[in-house]
Amino acid sequence: MNALTVLHAQALPGLCAASMLLGAIFGSFLGVVAERLPAWVREEAGAGNLLYPPSHCPACQHRLSAWENIPLLSWLWLRGRCRHCRTPIPLRLLMLELLSALFFALSAGLAPSVGMMLCLWVLWCGLLPLALIDLREQLLPDCLTQPLLWVGLLINLHLHFLPLADALYGAVAGYLALWLVYWGHRLATGREGLGYGDFKLLAALGAWCGWQALPSILLLAALGGIVGWALFFQRQDRDHAIPFGPFLAFAGLTIFILQHLFFTF
Ligand SMILES: [Zn+2]
Known part of the structure; x- marks a missing residue:
C-alpha cells in the first residue's frame, strides 16, 4: 500500500461527510430550481427568480429565518x-436533500478519481431538476438540457472518459433516434408522442455516455416507463401524456454509473 493510498483511506470518512453536507445543500437548492424554473421559463407574471422571493411558507407567506432553512436539520427540528x-412541509423536500446527500457521499466514496466524483455531482445536479420539472410540468427546459449536453462533450474532451467522437456521435444519435420516433408516431397516429425536450435530453445523455450506451439507456428508460405507468399513471386518461424525461434521466444516470464505476461497455 503506497503513501497516497494510505492518505486517501484516512481522509475518506471526512471526504464522505463533507460531501454529504454539500449534497444536502445542493439538494435543497435543486428543489428551489425545480419549483421556480418553469414559471421563469414561461415568463409568467411575478415569476421571480432563484433568489427572489426569499424562502417562505407557501401557506402563510411567513419568511423563513436562517435556522428554518438548514437542509435536513430544519425539517427535523420543525417536525x-x-x-x-x-x-x-412537503416530505419530498426532505427526500431531495436526503437523496442528494447520499448520492454525493457515495460518489465521494466510490468514484475512482476526483474528476469522476465531480462529474457524477454535475450530472446529478443537471438531471434531478429536469426529472422533477418534467414530472410535474411536462417540460424539459432548454436552459438545463443544452448546458448538460455541452458539458458532457467538454468533459469527454478534457477528461477522456470516452473518445470525443463517441460522445459527439452519442449526442447526434441521441437526438435523431427520438426525433425519428416522434415523426414516425406523429405520421402514424397524428398525435405527438414525445416532446422536443426528450430529444435534447437523450442527446445530452449520449454526450455523457457515448453512442454505444444509447440502446441500454432507451431500454432501461422504456422499462422504467412501463413500471412507472403501471404503478402511478394507470388511472390517468389515455390522452394524458406520461412524462418520459424522469425515466430517461434515471436510465442515463444509472448507465453512466455502471459504465465508469462497475463495468466498461
Ligand atoms: Zn406557514
Missing part, C-alpha cells in the same frame, strides 16, 4: 411543519 401556521 415537518411550518413554525408559524403548522402547515405540513
Whole structure:
C-alpha cells in the first residue's frame, strides 16, 4: 500500500461527510430550481427568480429565518411543519436533500478519481431538476438540457472518459433516434408522442455516455416507463401524456454509473 493510498483511506470518512453536507445543500437548492424554473421559463407574471422571493411558507407567506432553512436539520427540528401556521412541509423536500446527500457521499466514496466524483455531482445536479420539472410540468427546459449536453462533450474532451467522437456521435444519435420516433408516431397516429425536450435530453445523455450506451439507456428508460405507468399513471386518461424525461434521466444516470464505476461497455 503506497503513501497516497494510505492518505486517501484516512481522509475518506471526512471526504464522505463533507460531501454529504454539500449534497444536502445542493439538494435543497435543486428543489428551489425545480419549483421556480418553469414559471421563469414561461415568463409568467411575478415569476421571480432563484433568489427572489426569499424562502417562505407557501401557506402563510411567513419568511423563513436562517435556522428554518438548514437542509435536513430544519425539517427535523420543525417536525415537518411550518413554525408559524403548522402547515405540513412537503416530505419530498426532505427526500431531495436526503437523496442528494447520499448520492454525493457515495460518489465521494466510490468514484475512482476526483474528476469522476465531480462529474457524477454535475450530472446529478443537471438531471434531478429536469426529472422533477418534467414530472410535474411536462417540460424539459432548454436552459438545463443544452448546458448538460455541452458539458458532457467538454468533459469527454478534457477528461477522456470516452473518445470525443463517441460522445459527439452519442449526442447526434441521441437526438435523431427520438426525433425519428416522434415523426414516425406523429405520421402514424397524428398525435405527438414525445416532446422536443426528450430529444435534447437523450442527446445530452449520449454526450455523457457515448453512442454505444444509447440502446441500454432507451431500454432501461422504456422499462422504467412501463413500471412507472403501471404503478402511478394507470388511472390517468389515455390522452394524458406520461412524462418520459424522469425515466430517461434515471436510465442515463444509472448507465453512466455502471459504465465508469462497475463495468466498461
Ligand atoms: Zn406557514
